[in-house]
Amino acid sequence: MSNNPYPSARKSSYWTQLQQLAEQPWSIVDLFAHDDKRAQRFYAEANAIYMDYSKQCIDETVLTGLLNLAQSCELSARIKDLMQGAMVNTSEQRAALHTALRLPESAALVVAEQNVVKDVHHSLTQVERLSARIRNGTWRGFSGKAITDVVNIGVGGSDLGPLMATAALDEWADTDIVVHFVSNMDGTQLDNLLKRLNAETTLFIISSKSFGTVDTLSNAKTALSWLLETAVLNSGSQKSVLRRHFIGISANRSKMSAWGIHPEHQLQLWDWVGGRFSLWSAIGLAIAIRIGMSQFRELLAGANAMDEHFATADFKENLPVLLGLLAVWNSTFLQIHAHTVLPYDGRLAYLPSYLTQLEMESNGKSVTHDGSHIDYNTCPILWGEIGSNAQHAFYQLLHQGTQHVSCDFIACVRHYDDNEQNTSLQHQHELSLSNCLAQSRVLAFGNAAIADVNATACEADKYKHYRGNQPSTTLLIDELTPHSLGELIALYEHKVYVMASIWDVNPFDQWGVEMGKQMAETVYQAMQQNTSAPFDTSTNQLLEHIKQLAE
Structure with a gap:
């Protein structure tokens, strides 16, 4: 059992309020139609990173509710404990430093x-x-x-x-x-x-x-x-x-x-x-x-800069806090069970795989700190790909499939030096940026993203219809350097901690990995000894087939 001293956000009245708000029909098109200043208010920035979350299915009431929810589980104290070496890894009785x-x-x-x-x-x-x-x-x-x-x-x-x-x-x-x-x-x-x-x-x-x-x-x-x-x-x-x-x-x-x-x-x-x-x-x-x-030390310094921002910035302007709260809103309250990371920069090709482990191994949990069974959705299924490649792979599902998916678009504003030798590369970079911004727009607004779209034609040719209303956040990095990469990685690390704090789960253990390893050792021993084992009939039959082929 845990000695977690913090109150549960699940027991807060703000949780119930957000559940009620989530039942409303949310339309990103309508949100922008009623508030043409959204992009000037639903954003935050720190150091080299600018975050636009105006295309999320939220308004001021939801944002206030989420911030209150964070306060209700004493997120500030949790952050302080993380930074100061308290035993935040409760199942293993360790700090996470x-x-x-x-x-x-x-x-x-x-x-x-x-x-x-x-x-x-x-x-x-x-x-x-x-x-x-x-x-x-x-x-x-x-x-x-x-x-x-x-x-x-x-x-x-x-x-x-x-x-x-x-x-x-x-x-x-x-x-x-x-x-x-x-x-x-x-x-x-x-x-x-x-x-x-x-x-x-x-x-x-x-x-x-x-x-x-x-x-x-x-x-x-x-x-x-x-x-x-x-x-x-x-x-x-x-x-x-x-x-x-x-x-x-x-x-x-x-x-x-x-x-x-x-x-x-x-x-x-x-x-x-x-x-x-x-x-x-x-x-x-x-x-x-x-x-x-x-x-390498610049990479560390960038991460430390984001640590300082996370520890000191007001929650309304705190990038990791906002990113984490939006993830909770989408997964737990709006029931959006899939999330994709889409970097529009080939240098970040392995970032989606890295974040897949970071988020799903950390927050893929179904019990709270005290061992209680969770009756709400925690970590969504996460995946991703370089955006330009993903456009020719799974964007079809994002645009016209039946699944609701939240998205993170990531792009670097500057890349190639502005000189004659790099003119073609700079042109390609600008094409990539335009695709990043365009895709987030179409995912949010659907056919309404194009002002002169022929609504009658879309009604007749329904296979050309883009439903939109897929929420997304866009993260713009000034330019990719060791320092800014450190900031970006630390941003996602702290996002995971914010999500875990709201869900009251321990993001620092991974017991779900262990059972498969233990069973694999048992199966391996059975294979080496060439004997039957007390497995289910399917496993035993597969073992017999392997042994026959090996002979």
């Missing part, structure tokens, strides 16, 4: 008589030391050659976070060292990658908080076998391979040592860092290798 990972070195945060900022910056110093050795060619493989390729082996947050950030910031890369990412348990990714790499110049980062994740360790074992095959031919030893070709990142030093990671190449995590919130820690080593430590 990802915000401490981006505090400046001059700050101090004492938790359990330990200044965690000091520990964080000691770890960052190690990240800087190791990344510098790799980047400047000092780090050598078993045959004496400098490293040319780095492979990050992880899964979940240990993969999605650094993968997303490295891809987004690749234009900031100032090294020829190529960073690769492997997560798939079945070995396909790794097998295809190893065929292209040189064992003598490849370094592996094993990223696992527990250093017991089977997905990660199975890939690491295969990588070690591949390296040893080449090393033996060149008179290299296993000890040399382990020391020169592996770095470990984990909260479990003993397991790293047992696996063979040299103590000098072990980077520290802590139990108060959740995987999906960990890219700011040593898990970001791959990012630092690719873009340099100074730019």
Whole structure:
């Protein structure tokens, strides 16, 4: 059971008020028709990010109700507890201190008589030391050659976070060292990658908080076998391979040592860092290798700037609070059970996948902090794609399907330098921006988005009808830099916390992941022993078929 001290928003009169408001017919077309100043009032901005939420199905009454709902569950106190290291992860009796990972070195945060900022910056110093050795060619493989390729082996947050950030910031890369990412348990990714790499110049980062994740360790074992095959031919030893070709990142030093990671190449995590919130820690080593430590620190600084905004801004102007409350309004009250993230910038290609884990693993919960069953909808199903690609994939459903879907449009205002050489690229960027704005308009207004639309023709050709009324928020970033990307990621992290606070769920555990892992181990043992197991008849029949084919 939990010792969560906060009142439940569900028991607030504002919850009932919002339920009643949600029963009204909401029309975005009508909202704009009755208020041509909506876009000048339903917006907020902080640092590099401008948020327009005028195309959401809300009015001033709903917004006030949502803000009151946040106050009713003492969101301000919850935010303070998050930032100051209180035990907000109630099911695991831990703090959730990802915000401490981006505090400046001059700050101090004492938790359990330990200044965690000091520990964080000691770890960052190690990240800087190791990344510098790799980047400047000092780090050598078993045959004496400098490293040319780095492979990050992880899964979940240990993969999605650094993968997303490295891809987004690749234009900031100032090294020829190529960073690769492997997560798939079945070995396909790794097998295809190893065929292209040189064992003598490849370094592996094993990223696992527990250093017991089977997905990660199975890939690491295969990588070690591949390296040893080449090393033996060149008179290299296993000890040399382990020391020169592996770095470990984990909260479990003993397991790293047992696996063979040299103590000098072990980077520290802590139990108060959740995987999906960990890219700011040593898990970001791959990012630092690719873009340099100074730019990695800019990423941290951007996140810290959003932390400060979240902790101090009035809720009416607070981007994470507003974004989180709108998500609750859509999912819980308007019964919109799907949400899509649509970045109109190819550099943010992996952002939807990253946010899919961040939101659904955090808030895909059905019990409150005290273990009570929830009788309202929590996290919606989330997915996304680069907007221009999505237009030719699932926008058909968004525009003319039967499902209500809420959307986040994300775009960067500036990208290419305004010079003659980049004229064509600048033109493409402007096309992308125009598509972003146009799609949000059509989703909101349907056929009414086009002033001269022939209503009679649409009535006759109903397959050409756009119903509209799909709510969306548009996030505009001045330009994509390490600092602004840090702001954007932290914005969504805090959005998740706001949603969890309203729903009274713990966003920092993921027990729903564990049962499948345990059952997989049981099934694996049955396969290895070639014996029957006490499974359902379907599973046993499938096992028998696998055994027959294997023979």
